[in-house]
Amino acid sequence: MPLIVSPGAPPVTPPARVVSPDGWLAAALDPVWAGVTLTLNYTASTPLAGAAQVLRTRIVRQDPGHGLPVPVRSGDAAWTVAGVGAAYDHEAPLGRPVAYTATPIYMDGTTGPASSVAIVVPAPAVGARDDLWIKSLDAPGLSVRAMIVDPQAPxxxxxxxxxxxxxxxxxxxxxxxHGAETRQITVDVPPARVDQVRELLRSGVLLTQVRPGYLWPDAYCVPADITGPTSTGKLGATTGFQFTFTAVPVERPPTEGQPLMVPGWSYDHLPDAFSTYDAVAAAYTTYGTLTTNGIA
Incomplete structure (x- = not known):
């Protein structure tokens, strides 16, 4: 039977947070950084048998059009002490649904039942000025969303x-x-982000992402020659600045054993905001909210 949809019906807004049917795995969008926070709590809902013996959890992501799932960088495997833990995925494709599957690993090395959720990380809207994400794998807090200038063919x-x-x-x-596609990329950024972009382009392996309509696959790369910042004046009195770099493609770096890194957040920030541990405990009621600065 055909499905009839009213042309006047509003578009469906994907949820910002989803929970697996068993209640143990949750995925929450981080719209500021175009990432996904993954939290694990095997004591929630109907607790997993032996939840207190869970030490780590392996999390993989299934991308559309790919045959095999890939490990999440901070979930290969994520610490899940006493059944509670978190991971962060800064590499999910934009504008397409992805599925996460988490498998608990007990202290003796055996595994428990898998949990799964699906979510969509929004891509830059059509016509948006800043249409390119440049993400740093080693320093995710340096990542920026910038405007592509004069796109070049790869x-x-x-x-x-x-x-x-x-x-x-x-x-x-x-x-x-043939070699993987190499691109010359020029971006325009406001003055306030010049130093950030300068550091970003020298931070190691980067991930470039655009919306699906550009037909530009997500790519891991290391910048070769860098030109800029070059003043353009495109932002009126504030003046814009351009950076141009050659994106040399590389394979996705290994994920095994990589630590949890949440953009813009670190335990080092706590002493500046709180004077006592009790104040921290009052502000962050769960391990998940503490490790993700309240996103989870």
């Missing part, structure tokens, strides 16, 4: 060895797979 280097064939008009060619 290049994919050929890998060939040739030899002349005596007596033949043709050339013998030995070839391998």
């Amino acid at each position: 290049t994919s280097a050929g890998r060939q060895d040739t030899a002349v064939i005596p007596g033949s008009p043709y050339t013998a060619v030995a070839w391998d797979v």
Whole structure:
């Protein structure tokens, strides 16, 4: 039977937080940084048998169009002491649904039942000025959303060895797979973000992301030559600045054993905001809210 939808019906807004049917895994959007906070509580709802013996949890993400799930960087595996823990995914594709699956690992190395949730991280809206996310894997708090200037077509280097064939008009060619796409990227940023972008482009491996309509796949890269900041004046009296860099593609860095890193948040921030541990405990009532600064 066909499904009839009224043209006047408002678009469905994806939820900002979802919980697995068993109540043990929750995924919450972090709209400021285009990420997903994942919290684990095996004592919630109907508690998992032996929840107090859970030490770690392995979390994987299934992306649309990909055959195998990939490990979440801080969930391979996430500490889940006494059945409670958290992870953060700063690499989920934008504007497309993804599914997370979490599997608890007991102290003796055995595993428990898996929990799953699905969520969509919103992409920059059509027509939005800042249409490119540049995310740092090693320093996620440096990540920025910026405006692409004069997008360039990517290049994919050929890998060939040739030899002349005596007596033949043709050339013998030995070839391998083409190199991953390299891009020259120019972004425009306001003055307040110049120092941040300067540091970001020198922070190591980056992830570039745009909305699906650009047909520009998410790419891990390391900037080669960097030009800028160059003043443009595009922002009127405040003046804009451009950075241009060549994004050299690299494979996704290994995820195993990587620590939990939440953009813009660290335990180092606590002494500046609270004078006693009791004050911290009053402000953050659960381990999940403490590790994620209230997002979870």
